[in-house]
Amino acid sequence: MILNFELSEKDRQLLELTQGEEIYYALPLDLDHEGNYLKNSYVVITNRTISVLENGIRKKQYALTDCEEIKSEPQIACGILFVIRNGKEELLGRFSSKHLARFSYAARGAMLLKRGKTQKIESKEYETTCLICGRALPGTKQCPHCEGKKAGVLHELLLMLKPYKIQMIVIFLLMLAASTITLLNPEIQKYLIDDILNAENSTLTQAFICLGIMFSLSIGIIIVNISKSYLCARLGSTISMDLRKRLYEKIQILTLSFINDRRPGELMNRIINDTGRVREFMEDIFCNLFTVVIIFICDIIYMLILDVKLAILAFMFTPISVFVSVAFWKNIHRRFHRQWVKNDDIYSQLQDVISGMSIVKSYGKEGEESQRFDKSSEEFAVIQSRNEVFWAIFYPTLSFIIGAGVFLILYFGGKDVIYGNMTAGELLQFVNYTSLLYMYLNWITNLPRQLMNLVTSIQRIGDVMSQEPQIYDKKNASKLEVKGEIEFQNVSFGYKSYQPVLEHINLKVKPGEMIGLVGASGTGKSTMINLIMHLYEADDGELLVDGKDIREIQLANYHAQIGVVLQETFLFSGTILNNIRFARPDATYEEVIRAAKMANAHDFICRTPDGYNTYVGERGFNLSGGERQRLAIARAILNEPRLLILDEATASLDTESEYLIQKALERLRSGRTTFAIAHRLSTLKDADRLVVIDGHEIAEVGTHNELMEKKGIYYGLVTAQLEMQNTEKN
Amino acid sequence: MQGEEFDLEQMEQETEEMLKVRFLTEKNATFSRTEGGFVSLTVGEEVYSRVHVVRMFPFTDPQHYISIRTPEERSKEIGIIEDIGKLNKDTRSMLEEQMNLRYFTPIIQKIISIKEEYGYAYFDVLTDRGACRFTIHMGGSSIIHLSDTRILISDIDENRFEIPDVDQLTAGERKKLDLFL
Numbered sequence: 016m017i018l019n020f021e022l023s024e025k026d027r028q029l030l031e032l033t034q035g036e037e038i039y040y041a042l043p044l045d046l047d048h049e050g051n052y053l054k055n056s057y058v059v060i061t062n063r064t065i066s067v068l069e070n071g072i073r074k075k076q077y078a079l080t081d082c083e084e085i086k087s088e089p090q091i092a093c094g095i096l097f098v099i100r101n102g103k104e105e106l107l108g109r110f111s112s113k114h115l116a117r118f119s120y121a122a123r124g125a126m127l128l129k130r131g132k133t134q135k136i137e138s139k140e141y142e143t144t145c146l147i148c149g150r151a152l153p154g155t156k157q158c159p160h161c162e163g164k165k166a167g168v169l170h171e172l173l174l175m176l177k178p179y180k181i182q183m184i185v186i187f188l189l190m191l192a193a194s195t196i197t198l199l200n201p202e203i204q205k206y207l208i209d210d211i212l213n214a215e216n217s218t219l220t221q222a223f224i225c226l227g228i229m230f231s232l233s234i235g236i237i238i239v240n241i242s243k244s245y246l247c248a249r250l251g252s253t254i255s256m257d258l259r260k261r262l263y264e265k266i267q268i269l270t271l272s273f274i275n276d277r278r279p280g281e282l283m284n285r286i287i288n289d290t291g292r293v294r295e296f297m298e299d300i301f302c303n304l305f306t307v308v309i310i311f312i313c314d315i316i317y318m319l320i321l322d323v324k325l326a327i328l329a330f331m332f333t334p335i336s337v338f339v340s341v342a343f344w345k346n347i348h349r350r351f352h353r354q355w356v357k358n359d360d361i362y363s364q365l366q367d368v369i370s371g372m373s374i375v376k377s378y379g380k381e382g383e384e385s386q387r388f389d390k391s392s393e394e395f396a397v398i399q400s401r402n403e404v405f406w407a408i409f410y411p412t413l414s415f416i417i418g419a420g421v422f423l424i425l426y427f428g429g430k431d432v433i434y435g436n437m438t439a440g441e442l443l444q445f446v447n448y449t450s451l452l453y454m455y456l457n458w459i460t461n462l463p464r465q466l467m468n469l470v471t472s473i474q475r476i477g478d479v480m481s482q483e484p485q486i487y488d489k490k491n492a493s494k495l496e497v498k499g500e501i502e503f504q505n506v507s508f509g510y511k512s513y514q515p516v517l518e519h520i521n522l523k524v525k526p527g528e529m530i531g532l533v534g535a536s537g538t539g540k541s542t543m544i545n546l547i548m549h550l551y552e553a554d555d556g557e558l559l560v561d562g563k564d565i566r567e568i569q570l571a572n573y574h575a576q577i578g579v580v581l582q583e584t585f586l587f588s589g590t591i592l593n594n595i596r597f598a599r600p601d602a603t604y605e606e607v608i609r610a611a612k613m614a615n616a617h618d619f620i621c622r623t624p625d626g627y628n629t630y631v632g633e634r635g636f637n638l639s640g641g642e643r644q645r646l647a648i649a650r651a652i653l654n655e656p657r658l659l660i661l662d663e664a665t666a667s668l669d670t671e672s673e674y675l676i677q678k679a680l681e682r683l684r685s686g687r688t689t690f691a692i693a694h695r696l697s698t699l700k701d702a703d704r705l706v707v708i709d710g711h712e713i714a715e716v717g718t719h720n721e722l723m724e725k726k727g728i729y730y731g732l733v734t735a736q737l738e739m740q741n742t743e744k745n
Numbered sequence: 746m747q748g749e750e751f752d753l754e755q756m757e758q759e760t761e762e763m764l765k766v767r768f769l770t771e772k773n774a775t776f777s778r779t780e781g782g783f784v785s786l787t788v789g790e791e792v793y794s795r796v797h798v799v800r801m802f803p804f805t806d807p808q809h810y811i812s813i814r815t816p817e818e819r820s821k822e823i824g825i826i827e828d829i830g831k832l833n834k835d836t837r838s839m840l841e842e843q844m845n846l847r848y849f850t851p852i853i854q855k856i857i858s859i860k861e862e863y864g865y866a867y868f869d870v871l872t873d874r875g876a877c878r879f880t881i882h883m884g885g886s887s888i889i890h891l892s893d894t895r896i897l898i899s900d901i902d903e904n905r906f907e908i909p910d911v912d913q914l915t916a917g918e919r920k921k922l923d924l925f926l
Binding site (some may be wrong): 143468 | 781850
């Protein structure tokens with residue numbers, strides 16, 4: 016996303032830049048204070064000042080150091096930028112939603128500059144619209160339209176096809192054969208009529224031979240087409256499978272931040288729909304591409320050779336038939352799109368009512384809901400029947416109009432035949448070629464659209480493939496038997512460059528120590544854990560494991576030594592056994608049972624109908640929250656981790672299962688370095704040390720008693736929770 | 746344990762206060778423009794250097810039930826104005842300016858063209874705020890029907906546009922829009 020728009024020379028002069036002053040951010044203000052659209056107006060932030068330029072006039076300029084704060088505030092479908100000077104808020108400018116994200120980045124950037132940090136903020140977000148052609152971007156960095164024509168996409172397509180060279184050659188030969196046969200057929204028909212049926216001394220045998228050739232050509236084209244379709248379908252499926260595989264692997268390697276920045280649906284879309292579109296292209300379009308193009312070109316040449324006058328007549332008719340058919344398909348598309356939207360409406364309405372049935376019933380609103388549904392159902396029926404009628408009437412009419420050129424040919428050609436300027440066979444041949452021309456016209460006019468779809472999909476795939484993972488095994492990475500000493504050395508980190516979550520964290524944890532992380536939500540407790548798990552890397556400072564930089568430890572090796580129990584336990588679709596064995600698929604049954612017993616999970620597993628083979632996960636056997644939690648603990652025990660991470664592991668559980676889980680966790684923890692986050696502070700009573708995080712930093716460290724005596728933040732949290740409990744009891 | 750009890754009382758008091766509906770009138774509240782282009786408020790002894798002016802029913806009743814709120818992220822309600830029409834002219838225009846600053850939904854007056862391409866529709870329109878081009882996703886929830894004839898369009902950048910009455914459009918404009926109705 017662009018944060019520094021190009022300014023005109025005149026605008027630059029308005030800024031009166033001083034020595035060593037540099038423009039950091041320049042963003043368009045596209046609305047005036049009243050909300051009218053504005054052009055040629057900018058907010059410019061340099062390392063010293065913030066200025067507002069409106070239509071070639073410098074409206075405002077303030078030194079950054081004079082401002083207490085520079086803020087971008089989202090409004091409803093727009094946003095405002097203001098500064099706080101001398102304790103007073105002052106409106107600088109207004110912008111539409113289009114620039115909302117830009118301004119929030121720039122405002123934070125300005126605050127950094129104000130504090131004397133000269134780092135330039137960059138936004139990894141993509142633009143929504145191509146800045147060159149104005150088209151919407153389909154979730155890609157580059158515009159399929161502007162960049163798609165360049166060699167990049169073609170290159171990517173060729174790379175995709177490269178492993179299938181031999182198949183491609185075979186398909187190409189088949190395409191050639193298909194076009195030759197298609198073009199040959201009218202020639203034979205002409206021969207049959209002129210040289211056999213219309214000739215005087217021809218024999219029945221000759222006619223049969225001719226028919227035989229025609230018959231075998233027909234059979235031939237069927238065989239060629241079947242094998243061509245088969246090969247293309249196979250190629251299409253293989254390529255899309257290949258792409259799916261590569262995409263999936265890539266997405267798994269990529270850093271969490273790449274995945275978190277995108278909606279899960281979008282990545283699924285790329286894996287399933289975009290690869291599917293490549294397959295469809297291979298099957299439907301590529302399969303016929305050269306055949307149609309060759310037929311089309313040869314067809315035109317043959318027609319010109321046969322009869323220039325008739326050929327021109329036939330060509331004259333093509334614009335009309337193209338126009339009619341394009342208009343027709345556009346209309347059909349609109350009609351059926353509306354039908355589809357209405358259908359969608361009904362679907363979501365049904366889903367609404369059926370999932371909310373208990374509410375509908377308990378408020379006695381069945382009647383109203385039925386009426387509402389009847390109404391949309393009726394509307395849908397009207398649209399549907401209208402569309403079907405339209406289709407039934409106009410499709411035959413369309414075919415007639417498109418084919419009407421043939422009547423003209425028959426009329427003029429027929430006259431030629433009667434006057435003896437043309438043979439009947441030649442006329443038939445010509446008519447056949449004309450029909451072929453019209454037949455493929457529609458296909459050819461549709462081709463650019465299909466190609467664009469393909470280019471878009473390839474770009475969306477390429478977009479993921481070209482991402483470089485930010486966390487990977489460095490060259491000097493080696494294995495490490497983790498003992499459990501973790502040290503933060505002046506670590507700073509933020510998910511976005513302008514938003515620090517942790518700053519200057521220093522903490523040394525001894526092997527086997529249990530650390531309780533405490534703080535209000537959003538202060539960075541989970542972030543600290545994400546860093547320990549090496550899902551993210553510190554922006555600044557070092558994280559040491561047993562005295563070794565975490566970046567020098569092989570990822571897979573390190574992760575295998577961590578056990579994690581989270582608040583929401585995720586169970587994969589599969590059996591209880593597979594879920595417990597997730598980290599160590601080779602564990603024996605006995606080991607699994609021991610782990611389950613340690614986790615207090617064995618008994619409830621035995622009560623399920625299929626024991627350890629019970630199917631859980633989505634659409635599987637329903638386990639309660641506490642049971643899931645205990646499975647997660649068993650999973651962690653089995654793995655014998657050196658580091659244990661408990662993120663709200665006992666939140667939202669009833670008292671009995673909490674007791675069981677507490678006991679299970681105690682067993683799990685013994686001798687292992689443990690980091691635990693809990694809102695209910697009583698669950699951290701066993702912690703060796705408590706670390707209170709506040710305002711991006713470590714505020715307090717110590718044992719429960721030490722911190723209680725200190726009467727700081729921790730003391731406040733504990734007393735607040737005691738009060739809540741008292742209120743509940745009362 | 747005495748300190749704790751005191752805190753508890755305070756908490757209960759705060760909860761009670763949240764339940765109260767306080768109406769602001771000319772008698773109990775004074776609004777004034779700030780130099781910086783915002784509006785400040787004095788209610789009794791409370792002084793707010795800047796307040797947010799928020800409509801509770803922006804679509805169905807934009808002139809009634811206006812919530813006056815503190816400007817921070819987890820804003821609290823200071824009070825409610827029942828009918829902005831009943832305020833004096835000066836205060837009224839002041840608050841309307843603030844609402845105009847907050848809400849931005851141009852009204853489409855003329856549809857020049859709608860072009861459809863690869864799953865997006867490109868609008869070229871004339872609004873009460875000037876000429877504008879915007880892009881929406883085809884399919885999905887870009888268009889919301891506020892009533893049978895009133896629609897709200899959200900573009901890919903989450904800008905909003907309103908057509909107050911589709912029946913007022915010309916036949917040609919309606920035809921262009923037909924696909925989305």
